[in-house]
Each structure stands twice: as structure tokens, then as C-alpha cells.
Amino acid sequence: MNSSRPDLDVIVHMVSAGSRVLDLGCGDGTLLAELVAQKGVQGRGVEVDEVKVRGCMSKGLSVRHGNIEDGLADFPDGMFDVVILSQTVAYLNRPLGVMQEMARVGRSAIISFENAGYWKARGRSLRGGGAGTTLVSGQPRVRSITLPQFDEVLHHLGLQAKERVLLRGSEPVRRWPSLFADAAVFRVAKA
């Protein structure tokens, strides 16, 4: 679907056909539209940027304009089969609260993030390049998340990984993923 975001293909693969899906930080709705087309899901999105929200509307999607924290509070318990948070958790102010809420409104959650433990990231950090995005890039604040950190969060929240796909580029990584995967996609549910 998108060569720069191989995690999205993994997510599409993980979602069962016909399920009720909430995509948090859904952008212009590319992933949701793909899920509707390929899996016939009933999709809803939450997106903070007005232009992207209108992009969702032009794809025929239903979307709630607003930030993820406010948007999630609007949905009743267990309304969705899957709640998706793709490449967004690193940018949240209160990631634990959001993950808890995801577990409330959905029976399962799919979360993807960049692995800050990837050897190139570690190397850059060791060479003094710092973790996450550089200051000069002008990118928003971003949290570095490693695989052991994510496991720890799941344990802390009483969640369990039901499925996980670790990627380098678009290829799955099986050996030493903590070091060799640049991205991770987890499907989690209450333990």
C-alpha cells in the first residue's frame, strides 16, 4: 500500500474482515480506506488536522475531528473489535492513558511504532546524534520506544501481545529483533 510505511500492510493483514475498526490519528484516511476496500470493515477515525479530516470525508469515511484523548472519550465501552494506533504512540503526551482507553473501547488494539533499539538508531545515539528526531529537523517531540519498553508497558497495563510483527523495511525480522527491527506492529488484548 505504501512503500514508506510497511507497517500499514501488516496492520491490514492483522484486521479480520468485517470488523469494527477505530483508527486513532487516522490522517487522511489512507489506512481506513484500505481496510474498507480490502476487508470490508466498518471504519471510524479520529484525526486532529482539519485538512486531513476533510481528506477522510472525501474518501467516504466517518471521522471525528479532535485530538486522540478527547476523541476516545466519546466512544462507549467495547464498541470496536480493533482500535489502531499506527506510528502515533511516540508522539502522545499520555500514551498510557490512551492505551488504557483503547483497551476500554476495543476488544483488541493494534499498535505500531518505530523501534528505537534498532542498531542504526543506537549507533547514531552512540556517536552523539541523540535519540529520536534531531533538533534541526523541526519535527515534534517524539518518545523513543524500544521493544523491551513496550513489553513492560503491556505488562503494566494488563495487556498481552497476541501477535507481533517486527520489520526491517518491509521484511520480517526473526533474529535479534530488538536490534535489527526498525519497526514493530503489535496486536494486543486484555490479558
Place this chain on the structure above:
Amino acid sequence: MIVHTQQVTFDEELRLKSGATLKPVTLAYETYGTLNADRSNTILICHALSGDAHVAGQHSPHDRKPGWWDDAVGPGKAFDTDRYFIVCSNVIGGCSGSTGPSSINPETGRPYGLSFPVVTVADMVEAQRWLIDALDIPSLLCVTGGSMGGMQALQWAVSYPDRVRSALVLASTACTSAQTIALNEVPRQAIYADPNWNEGDYYGKEPPNAGLAVARMIGHITYLSETSMREKFGRRLQERERYGYDFATEFEVESYLKYHGNRFTSRFDANSFLYITKAIDYFDLSLGRGDLSEAFADVKAKILVLSYSSDWLYPPEQSEELVRGLLRNGIDASYVEIKSDYGHDAFLLEVERLGELTRDFLAKVERETSGPAGPAQGAPTSTGEREEKVYPLASWAAKTRGTWRLAKVEQREIA
């Protein structure tokens, strides 16, 4: 686009929320475009406080001003009259052709004045339902409106869940706030304070224009934003180079308010202003229910809610509250906060984004919801046995107290 205002009179008692009744009920309305064969392309547009049935087009080629939402309604526009059958009617309580306080009370032969019963948004919608029944339209593709028009759209979705496929609610709320009530009360006080008002009994005499003009000025302030006022007027002076140190109208903003206040008095009835603002004040969909979510429990329509970032009369927070109530019921609702400096007026002015969103939304509604559905819709349930004037909408008619008949359909132009 040349259009004519039409009128329909129902010689039936309209039971109002207050317990009072109103009879007869005349509604002024306009239609645009063509009703399709399966009667599934109707969009009902509901007007706000000072609007009327004349939503678009001109009454004659010499008309200087088109209808109040001409930017959004017409061929190829947001509400495309080439594709949809558009209906807009003047609310009851109004003064532009529908029954209101300036109408003749049949019991006295004189204008109602304050003997006109207080009406609510739900009552306005009930009267509109009579019109929609009279036009033999089983279900509405969309009900839309801004401000009080949005309240009516929501009320439709709540009161008639099986007859509304979608609602597009602009710059509105599910529950009128204390601030809005306050901003309605001060204009009412301006009217009460005008000696010409005379407890509402001024028809045939000098009307309370001074009070009504002040009322309208306050309204205009609430429709703008601080930014739009700064940009539109700043501290510029009107017809003067320097301060006069007197009380003449010298700032541009003063001149603007005065002009619009005075102009309003030539087309609006002060008593109607009182009744309609009161209807807005009473609007609270959660009334008698636990909360808003409960109010929306039966809603089936898809709903798009739009708010405008600088609207302080119906601020985005109120739309978000409404959206929360909808989403908690699992209703297919979308919400967009449009960034705009135009304040509450933005719903009339930001037509480009509105057009884009409306087209996308209506396409989805047409794709995902069926037109007239269910056994009772469409063709008459029985032919021959029923009197021809009893409307075929058996299932809905049954909900009302008895059947009603169209007493008199009168078509005339309102110049």
C-alpha cells in the same frame, strides 16, 4: 433561478409542547429542483432566527438580493438543485408567511400579538412534518441548517428517526447554553423597553422599531468574531477624518450596526423575534431524559456536525458535546471544526469547504442508506378504499393523533 414562495394551510390543531394548540397553521415554503421518481432526493433546509423560506434564487429578475443561502443552494452548489429536491419553509412563530404572532387570530379577528402560544423547536419541526407529508415525501435524504436550523435538523433526527436518512448540523448545539439565553434575553429586553411595543399589541400602529433595531445590533455582534470585527472595521471612522468628540455615529462599526439594525425593522416583526428567541432558549434535547446520549438513543440518521473555530455564540465545545452524545449511541457521526475567523456567520460564508464536505457526506449517505424503505413507504398501502386526501404514509400518520387532511393548498407569490 426564479422561485416563488408557496403557502399551505392546515385546518388542523397543532398540539404544542406547552400544551396549547394552534389552528389553523399556515406554512410558507419554497422548493427547488425536482423530486425524483422514488421520492428519495429531498433535502429539507431549516432556517435560523431571522431567516425565511426564501433560501436561494430570486423572486423576480429585478430582485436585488437573492435568498439567504444562495451561495450554498443552486445548480452545482453545495446543495445542488440539479440533483436534489430542496424544501425550505418559514418556521411557525415567524413573520414571513407562516403562522406567527402577526397572523390573524381566528377567534378575535385581530392579530395574535402575545396571545400567540409559545412555540418550541420541536413544534416548528412538527409543523414542517405536516408540510413534508403534504408533499408526499416519505423520507428525507438530509435535513440541514445552521444555528437554530441545526437544532431543527437534530430535532428531526430525534423525533422522526425513520424518516431522516441524514442530518447536517452547522454551528449549532443540542442544548442552548446560559450564554446564548443571555444573548437572547438582552435583545428581548430592548424590545420590551420600547414604548411602542405595548405588550405586543402594536399591529396597525407604530411598531417598536427602536427596540427591534437594538435587538438586531446585539445579534450582529454575536455573529461576528473579535478578529473579523478588527479586520472588517478596526477603529476606522465613517465620513470623518478625526474624532468629533460628540455622540454622532462616527466609528465604522457603529455605522454597520445601526444600518443593519434599522434595515431589519423593515422586514421583521418584533413579536416574532421574541417568540423565536424563546424557542431557541427552550431547546434542550436532554430535557426529561438522563442526558444527551439518551436523547439520541433512537436516532438512525448519519450525522455530520460542523463547528467554526471563532464562533463564540455556538462554540465548537458545544458541537463536541453533541458529537459525544451521538457517538456514545454508536451513531454514524462525523465532526469537523472548520478553522474560520468569521465567527457564527461562518456557516453562511465558508461555502467552499461546506460544499466539499456536503458533497462527500451526501454521496456517502446515498451510497450507504437506502431511499424510502420499509413496507409502508412509497406507494399507498391500499388503493381505492381510502379517501384520496388521506395521505399514504400510514405508519407515520398512525403516530399522530388521528389522520389529518390538507384543508387548503393555496399558492401565491409573496412579493
